[in-house]
Amino acid sequence: MAKACIRCGCKLPLTDFYKKASAKDGLSTWCKSCCKEASADQRRRLKASGQYKAVSKAYRDRHRAKPGNAEKRRQEHQKNYAKNRAKILAQNRAYEIANRGAATGRQRKRKERFVSWADGNQIEKIYGLAALATASSGVAHHVDHKIPLCGKHVSGLHVEGNLQILTWWENLEKHNKHEANYV
Numbered sequence: 001m002a003k004a005c006i007r008c009g010c011k012l013p014l015t016d017f018y019k020k021a022s023a024k025d026g027l028s029t030w031c032k033s034c035c036k037e038a039s040a041d042q043r044r045r046l047k048a049s050g051q052y053k054a055v056s057k058a059y060r061d062r063h064r065a066k067p068g069n070a071e072k073r074r075q076e077h078q079k080n081y082a083k084n085r086a087k088i089l090a091q092n093r094a095y096e097i098a099n100r101g102a103a104t105g106r107q108r109k110r111k112e113r114f115v116s117w118a119d120g121n122q123i124e125k126i127y128g129l130a131a132l133a134t135a136s137s138g139v140a141h142h143v144d145h146k147i148p149l150c151g152k153h154v155s156g157l158h159v160e161g162n163l164q165i166l167t168w169w170e171n172l173e174k175h176n177k178h179e180a181n182y183v
Contacts, residue, residue, distance in 0.1 A: 005031035007038075113149045114158045122160040130165045140168040148176045 004011045007030045017027040018035060028035065046052040081088060126143055133141040144166045147156025156162045156178070166174070 003027065005029070005034055007031070007034040109149045111158075113156070118157070118159040123158070123163065126160060126163045126165065133165060141165050142168055142171040144171045144174065147178050151176060151178050154178050 001014050002011045003014055003017060003025070010031065012031050014027060016031050016033075018032055019026060020028045023029065030038070043052065046055055130141045130143045142165070144164050145156050145158070146162050146164050147154055149156060149158065
């Protein structure tokens with residue numbers, strides 16, 4: 001299928017239009033290249049007029065999370081929990097009973113990728129070292145699989161040789177990728 005861009009008039013495939021939930025067909029009326037061009041033009045105009053920094057700052061201020069909101073939500077959550085503690089605990093217990101033995105996706109994947117010849121004591125030691133590194137440095141450390149358990153092209157095993165200790169930001173930066181520079 002194809003759609004015509006109302007700005008340039010070109011008839012293009014639907015993949016060349018950004019998604020827009022408020023539109024009837026769910027797509028923007030301008031093609032991606034026209035959107036990029038218009039955005040670049042606006043940025044150039046704002047920079048030329050000296051308003052770019054002010055407009056950018058106003059946008060960031062409007063969309064920045066308000067510091068008090070997190071504390072307010074936390075206090076509301078604590079009040080709600082104190083008020084409904086018995087009910088919440090009963091619901092949690094009922095869920096545990098109903099789902100006993102069911103592992104989370106990550107736990108299930110780890111269990112599936114665990115082999116009988118793996119040294120469980122060595123694996124526990126690595127997790128202990130990560131906890132020790134976190135406690136001593138004050139920076140969270142994760143135990144990461146060098147080759148992901150469920151990678152897109154390759155899958156590793158939950159064995160001591162496939163584990164490494166990374167800081168939390170290194171682990172999150174790596175995502176679920178297996179590249180030569182991460183091994």
